[in-house]
Amino acid sequence: MAVNTNRHFGKGSSEPSFSNDGKLRLFSMRFCPFAHRVHLVLNAKNVPYNVAYINLSEKPEWYSEVNTTGKVPALQLVNEPNQPFLVESMVIAEYLDEKYPEVKLYPEDPFDKAQTKIWIERFNPIAGAFYRLVYEQNPDDVNAQLLNTFYSELGNYEAELVKRGTKYFAGAKPGIFDYAIWPWFERFGILSSVVGEKYNFDDRFPTLAKWLHATREDLAVQKHLLSTYTHTQFSLGRRAGTPHYDLLVEES
Amino acid sequence: MAVNTNRHFGKGSSEPSFSNDGKLRLFSMRFCPFAHRVHLVLNAKNVPYNVAYINLSEKPEWYSEVNTTGKVPALQLVNEPNQPFLVESMVIAEYLDEKYPEVKLYPEDPFDKAQTKIWIERFNPIAGAFYRLVYEQNPDDVNAQLLNTFYSELGNYEAELVKRGTKYFAGAKPGIFDYAIWPWFERFGILSSVVGEKYNFDDRFPTLAKWLHATREDLAVQKHLLSTYTHTQFSLGRRAGTPHYDLLVEES
Numbered sequence: 001m002a003v004n005t006n007r008h009f010g011k012g013s014s015e016p017s018f019s020n021d022g023k024l025r026l027f028s029m030r031f032c033p034f035a036h037r038v039h040l041v042l043n044a045k046n047v048p049y050n051v052a053y054i055n056l057s058e059k060p061e062w063y064s065e066v067n068t069t070g071k072v073p074a075l076q077l078v079n080e081p082n083q084p085f086l087v088e089s090m091v092i093a094e095y096l097d098e099k100y101p102e103v104k105l106y107p108e109d110p111f112d113k114a115q116t117k118i119w120i121e122r123f124n125p126i127a128g129a130f131y132r133l134v135y136e137q138n139p140d141d142v143n144a145q146l147l148n149t150f151y152s153e154l155g156n157y158e159a160e161l162v163k164r165g166t167k168y169f170a171g172a173k174p175g176i177f178d179y180a181i182w183p184w185f186e187r188f189g190i191l192s193s194v195v196g197e198k199y200n201f202d203d204r205f206p207t208l209a210k211w212l213h214a215t216r217e218d219l220a221v222q223k224h225l226l227s228t229y230t231h232t233q234f235s236l237g238r239r240a241g242t243p244h245y246d247l248l249v250e251e252s
Numbered sequence: 253m254a255v256n257t258n259r260h261f262g263k264g265s266s267e268p269s270f271s272n273d274g275k276l277r278l279f280s281m282r283f284c285p286f287a288h289r290v291h292l293v294l295n296a297k298n299v300p301y302n303v304a305y306i307n308l309s310e311k312p313e314w315y316s317e318v319n320t321t322g323k324v325p326a327l328q329l330v331n332e333p334n335q336p337f338l339v340e341s342m343v344i345a346e347y348l349d350e351k352y353p354e355v356k357l358y359p360e361d362p363f364d365k366a367q368t369k370i371w372i373e374r375f376n377p378i379a380g381a382f383y384r385l386v387y388e389q390n391p392d393d394v395n396a397q398l399l400n401t402f403y404s405e406l407g408n409y410e411a412e413l414v415k416r417g418t419k420y421f422a423g424a425k426p427g428i429f430d431y432a433i434w435p436w437f438e439r440f441g442i443l444s445s446v447v448g449e450k451y452n453f454d455d456r457f458p459t460l461a462k463w464l465h466a467t468r469e470d471l472a473v474q475k476h477l478l479s480t481y482t483h484t485q486f487s488l489g490r491r492a493g494t495p496h497y498d499l500l501v502e503e504s
Contacts, residue, residue, distance in 0.1 A: 099363075111329065114346070114347040121340055
């Protein structure tokens with residue numbers, strides 16, 4: 001099966017036919033926000049890579065043979081001995097930043113770098129609340145509580161961006177802070193289909209809203225961008241227990 | 253209340269009376285394995301620091317005022333403007349490694365460094381299974397399953413150390429790989445009081461057992477070491493809902 005298409009390798013598929021071009025190989029899933037981070041980092045650094053998308057509900061048999069963790073995102077380093085795999089989105093991101101330093105995404109200063117990592121780590125409860133709002137059948141009061149967490153934690157990012165007074169969290173250009181949290185912002189519009197009018201992002205977070213519009217135009221982001229409509233379509237299938245991995249292939 | 257003692261600051265306590273000696277300030281809890289990591293890193297690097305231990309069940313009022321996350325471990329950087337706090341044990345560890353590079357604990361090579369981080373991350377399920385075995389009232393079949401996870405995941409570390417053929421995971425001397433996982437190994441003996449004879453670490457993991465004995469003698473480890481007896485005493489109190497934070501003060 002061919003690589004570098006939006007089709008996902010599933011159970012019974014043959015191994016991807018990568019060409020021996022020396023490029024990094026990214027194993028990803030087109031709708032996974034964690035994998036999305038790695039696409040953004042590679043794009044921002046202009047590091048060429050081949051990609052194979054994996055159907056996570058029905059994983060190909062060959063995948064756990066080549067990558068024993070079975071996880072995505074996984075980056076295969078084809079130029080290292082034994083062509084090993086790296087996993088964990090932020091481990092991969094920092095590896096790429098050290099290995100391909102022409103475009104630096106992490107701050108150089110150890111303290112600034114540590115603070116950036118803490119802000120990225122601190123985003124987890126937002127991602128968690130968002131996931132539960134979209135994918136779990138919750139009673140109204142649970143949803144109200146999740147939405148509270150979601151808004152109050154996002155408020156910290158709004159305040160931080162106001163305090164920094166910069167266009168992006170990283171400064172005049174997007175950095176790892178921006179790219180690491182972007183995948184969820186790209187998907188937040190899904191909430192309109194879940195919580196309806198209660199979802200009023202732009203009114204609540206005017207500074208984040210400006211950041212969102214600016215970041216959306218970044219070239220690295222543009223190269224992997226999907227519309228709220230597409231993200232919502234995928235989420236509906238997944239919520240129904242039938243994730244439609246090849247949504248983009250069949251649309252085009 | 254004085255700092256640098258094994259007494260924990262609790263509700264109603266006055267703020268720690270740190271001297272203005274320019275040393276880093278570590279907010280910790282004497283029995284917390286995550287905080288333990290930071291003590292080990294500071295000790296291994298010979299970075300002088302002051303410590304204030306925090307009672308996590310009844311936190312001092314002043315603590316969340318100075319460190320809004322309320323978390324430990326937290327490292328206060330007294331020489332940075334506004335004396336900010338860093339949180340997250342591994343973020344702090346990497347910050348210290350970059351800021352105090354005389355004794356390097358992380359590998360220099362980006363790939364080796366990424367692999368080390370993945371191994372540290374991969375330890376989480378072991379720490380999780382251990383925690384549940386010690387602190388949750390589980391039916392026998394749940395404990396059997398947790399013990400299975402615990403042993404099979406540890407088997408990967410045994411195999412990795414055999415494969416590396418080095419005294420420590422990091423090589424001839426301990427590095428961040430060793431220090432990041434040590435706190436749990438120091439506590440594993442608690443399991444004898446929980447699962448009894450089924451806990452036969454040394455027979456199952458002969459290479460890890462050798463590593464354990466060697467690492468226990470490391471000076472950075474020795475400086476913060478507690479006995480299995482003491483760890484077990486603390487765990488019994490905590491399991492009963494009355495963690496005995498000042499166990500060491502009252503013993504001495």
